[in-house]
Amino acid sequence: MRKKIVIVSDCIDAAYNEMRQKINSYIDLYGDFDIEIEPLVPVKNFSMINAQFLTRLMAEIYPPGTIFMTIIGPTRFKSERIFFESKKGQIFVGANSGIFSWIVNDFGIKTIFKFNNQNWVSFGGKNVSAEITAKIACNFPYRKIGINFNKKDFYNQNILDGTIVHIDNFGLMKIKNAQLNLKEGTKLELFLNSKKFAVGIYAERMMDYSDGTWVLYNGSSLWGMPELGRVRKDTSTLKTKIKVGDNIKWRIKK
Numbered sequence: 001m002r003k004k005i006v007i008v009s010d011c012i013d014a015a016y017n018e019m020r021q022k023i024n025s026y027i028d029l030y031g032d033f034d035i036e037i038e039p040l041v042p043v044k045n046f047s048m049i050n051a052q053f054l055t056r057l058m059a060e061i062y063p064p065g066t067i068f069m070t071i072i073g074p075t076r077f078k079s080e081r082i083f084f085e086s087k088k089g090q091i092f093v094g095a096n097s098g099i100f101s102w103i104v105n106d107f108g109i110k111t112i113f114k115f116n117n118q119n120w121v122s123f124g125g126k127n128v129s130a131e132i133t134a135k136i137a138c139n140f141p142y143r144k145i146g147i148n149f150n151k152k153d154f155y156n157q158n159i160l161d162g163t164i165v166h167i168d169n170f171g172l173m174k175i176k177n178a179q180l181n182l183k184e185g186t187k188l189e190l191f192l193n194s195k196k197f198a199v200g201i202y203a204e205r206m207m208d209y210s211d212g213t214w215v216l217y218n219g220s221s222l223w224g225m226p227e228l229g230r231v232r233k234d235t236s237t238l239k240t241k242i243k244v245g246d247n248i249k250w251r252i253k254k
Contacts, residue, residue, distance in 0.1 A: 002034045009071040010043040018126045026134030035137045046074035050244050053165035056102040064089030069133045071125035084112035098157030113146030162247045172229035179224040187253040
């Protein structure tokens with residue numbers, strides 16, 4: 001089966017092409033391998049929360065053996081560059097900055113290494129991680145490209161329930177929370193960072209309702225995480241200035 005590489009990054013301009021071609025050039029150097037680099041999974045600029053979610057979302061649908069290279073670097077501190085294989089059999093390459101917390105919490109770590117090269121270099125995604133990713137894809141033994149890394153040193157950054165982890169191009173907000181168990185049409189008071197901002201309803205199918213209605217429903221991602229948005233209004237978050245990382249809560253309207 002063709003091996004796949006998935007790049008998850010906020011480097012969404014020409015930088016993606018640089019990373020992609022750098023990986024391809026190493027693959028060509030190492031031999032004749034059937035490896036495909038998937039289209040970019042674009043992350044909201046500087047958002048560790050969005051990067052965590054999108055990496056986890058992609059891991060849900062790709063098969064064992066897939067290699068994920070997650071590149072985002074908004075933190076002030078310098079993190080170790082690591083790669084690890086989860087107990088699901090997927091491989092992840094990136095920084096020990098918290099971006100893989102969701103993955104590790106759900107799937108655990110089978111084996112983990114840090115890069116041999118930990119020296120700082122500008123655009124490490126292209127100039128360091130691309131080579132490691134290519135070597136993993138070309139079946140280099142882990143111990144030839146990395147050094148054992150203590151699992152206890154893995155940096156875990158949990159995301160609180162209620163956090164908006166993604167906003168799609170329709171303005172629909174994906175919220176880290178358990179699946180909802182409410183009656184169709186239940187009226188809800190909606191709170192943004194503890195401040196009430198709208199009244200909406202719970203629905204199984206949001207499109208059944210009038211344009212502009214705020215609807216909370218069980219969405220399509222992972223275990224059916226709740227989603228919130230306005231029916232057929234792709235400006236939901238622009239008008240209310242809602243962003244990834246904000247917290248959404250709700251309570252039944254009396």
